[in-house]
Amino acid sequence: LIEVKDMTKVYGEGPASVQALKGVSLTIRRGEFLAIMGPSGSGKSTFMHLLGCLDHPSSGSYRLAGQEVSGLTRDQLAMVRGRQIGFVFQSFNLLSRTSARENVELPMLYAGVAREARDARARSILEQVGLAERMDHKPNELSGGQQQRVAIARALANEAPLLMADEPTGNLDSASSVEIMTLFQHLNRENGITVVVVTHANEIAAWSGRIVTFRDGLIVDDRPAKEG
Amino acid sequence: LIEVKDMTKVYGEGPASVQALKGVSLTIRRGEFLAIMGPSGSGKSTFMHLLGCLDHPSSGSYRLAGQEVSGLTRDQLAMVRGRQIGFVFQSFNLLSRTSARENVELPMLYAGVAREARDARARSILEQVGLAERMDHKPNELSGGQQQRVAIARALANEAPLLMADEPTGNLDSASSVEIMTLFQHLNRENGITVVVVTHANEIAAWSGRIVTFRDGLIVDDRPAKEG
Ligand SMILES: Nc1ncnc2c1ncn2[C@@H]1O[C@H](COP(=O)(O)OP(=O)(O)OP(=O)(O)O)[C@@H](O)[C@H]1O
Ligand SMILES: Nc1ncnc2c1ncn2[C@@H]1O[C@H](COP(=O)(O)OP(=O)(O)OP(=O)(O)O)[C@@H](O)[C@H]1O
Ligand SMILES: [Mg+2]
Numbered sequence: 001l002i003e004v005k006d007m008t009k010v011y012g013e014g015p016a017s018v019q020a021l022k023g024v025s026l027t028i029r030r031g032e033f034l035a036i037m038g039p040s041g042s043g044k045s046t047f048m049h050l051l052g053c054l055d056h057p058s059s060g061s062y063r064l065a066g067q068e069v070s071g072l073t074r075d076q077l078a079m080v081r082g083r084q085i086g087f088v089f090q091s092f093n094l095l096s097r098t099s100a101r102e103n104v105e106l107p108m109l110y111a112g113v114a115r116e117a118r119d120a121r122a123r124s125i126l127e128q129v130g131l132a133e134r135m136d137h138k139p140n141e142l143s144g145g146q147q148q149r150v151a152i153a154r155a156l157a158n159e160a161p162l163l164m165a166d167e168p169t170g171n172l173d174s175a176s177s178v179e180i181m182t183l184f185q186h187l188n189r190e191n192g193i194t195v196v197v198v199t200h201a202n203e204i205a206a207w208s209g210r211i212v213t214f215r216d217g218l219i220v221d222d223r224p225a226k227e228g
Numbered sequence: 229l230i231e232v233k234d235m236t237k238v239y240g241e242g243p244a245s246v247q248a249l250k251g252v253s254l255t256i257r258r259g260e261f262l263a264i265m266g267p268s269g270s271g272k273s274t275f276m277h278l279l280g281c282l283d284h285p286s287s288g289s290y291r292l293a294g295q296e297v298s299g300l301t302r303d304q305l306a307m308v309r310g311r312q313i314g315f316v317f318q319s320f321n322l323l324s325r326t327s328a329r330e331n332v333e334l335p336m337l338y339a340g341v342a343r344e345a346r347d348a349r350a351r352s353i354l355e356q357v358g359l360a361e362r363m364d365h366k367p368n369e370l371s372g373g374q375q376q377r378v379a380i381a382r383a384l385a386n387e388a389p390l391l392m393a394d395e396p397t398g399n400l401d402s403a404s405s406v407e408i409m410t411l412f413q414h415l416n417r418e419n420g421i422t423v424v425v426v427t428h429a430n431e432i433a434a435w436s437g438r439i440v441t442f443r444d445g446l447i448v449d450d451r452p453a454k455e456g
């Protein structure tokens with residue numbers, strides 16, 4: 001599904017430039033459940049943004065479902081993203097002054113899903129993440145963990161074959177975290193969705209089948225997760 | 229230092245209103261190191277915002293260093309906050325398009341600290357939190373964990389006697405988390421600063437001396453942390 005070769009990413013120009021990724025190669029097969037770990041600032045979010053077609057690499061190749069995406073235009077990247085990828089940002093990126101339900105409906109609106117089907121699906125996913133009573137709250141009327149769960153629900157809206165989540169449980173208590181990881185595992189095992197999760201928590205990485213570790217913009221380890 | 233009696237907080241009006249706090253009473257002595265835990269949506273951030281003089285309670289009393297603050301005006305609350313409290317928000321709240329160093333200098337600017345002293349102190353705190361090489365980066369040029377560390381550095385700028393941090397290590401790997409908690413412990417033991425930390429992680433709560441647990445807007449447990 002994903003084939004990355006010698007991917008680099010440089011931010012800025014000249015002496016103040018930062019090499020966030022220094023040459024990363026990785027293959028992820030369809031249906032895998034992968035965890036990405038590593039110190040703060042090691043390049044995890046940068047890598048996820050590039051895999052998620054949210055930005056261009058500085059060099060190297062990236063093939064998603066056989067298609068080379070590193071050379072696509074912004075609009076072409078958005079087309080690929082809309083159909084293939086559900087993304088949960090580390091900083092949530094919810095639309096303010098917009099209710100939880102509307103935030104979750106948005107990707108379906110772009111995909112041309114009819115109003116009634118959108119509404120029903122948004123309600124059902126928000127219930128699955130434990131927010132049945134907060135559907136009409138706007139982000140500033142929700143707790144940190146509740147906002148995070150809206151961001152997760154939005155990523156699940158289009159039932160994309162690839163789910164990418166950057167620290168999806170960073171603001172959740174252990175009970176809510178187990179609920180979310182159980183949902184991800186169910187999607188992975190029952191619906192065959194490929195899942196890639198960034199986390200600092202070992203107990204979250206343990207839900208995956210394989211753990212890839214970053215350090216200073218490079219992959220330094222790639223091993224099967226001990227089956228929990 | 230802190231005496232709270234029957235504190236409530238209601239958001240909104242009428243049928244859609246939410247009772248975030250349903251009557252909380254708590255005393256925190258000067259020099260204590262306290263952890264607040266509890267499920268997502270249980271009222272932890274709401275309680276911290278009220279203790280941090282960022283909002284008014286709906287009812288109940290709150291005395292900080294002997295002064296009743298629940299009836300103060302917004303400007304009076306800002307005066308109390310500027311001198312007495314360092315606050316680390318769950319969502320960082322950094323000023324965008326402003327460098328890490330400038331974000332950390334801001335509370336000192338309000339407090340009237342001279343330019344050279346501000347600059348030297350901002351540099352020294354950013355070094356203490358491991359960001360010596362990112363001082364001139366703006367929030368959108370920093371990773372999630374780096375942004376969190378800038379928010380921590382800003383809260384330490386005015387050496388306030390009360391430090392309040394809402395999930396300060398939620399985006400940090402375990403090594404960075406240990407660095408931050410070691411810094412908090414040092415400030416608590418050496419400088420006598422009172423520290424209140426919200427966390428979902430047991431290993432972070434273990435740094436404190438006392439753990440208070442919230443559930444559905446009420447305190448349901450309050451016990452000494454097992455000394456680590
Ligand atoms: N402005 C608001 N309007 C309406 N409801 C609100 C508002 N802010 C918070 N709430 C509600 O108040 C409750 C408490 O929120 P709070 O942010 O204090 O929770 P929390 O314990 O910090 O949770 P988390 O661990 O997810 O950060 C939640 O159920 C939330 O939906
Ligand atoms: N727009 C940018 N301009 C300059 N440097 C950047 C930019 N975005 C990120 N960086 C730098 O690139 C490096 C990698 O950042 P990235 O966000 O990928 O880290 P991360 O592994 O996700 O860290 P965390 O665990 O803290 O979220 C960091 O050192 C960061 O300072
Ligand atoms: Mg990150």
Ligand SMILES: [Mg+2]
Binds near residue numbers: 145
């Ligand atoms: Mg909170």
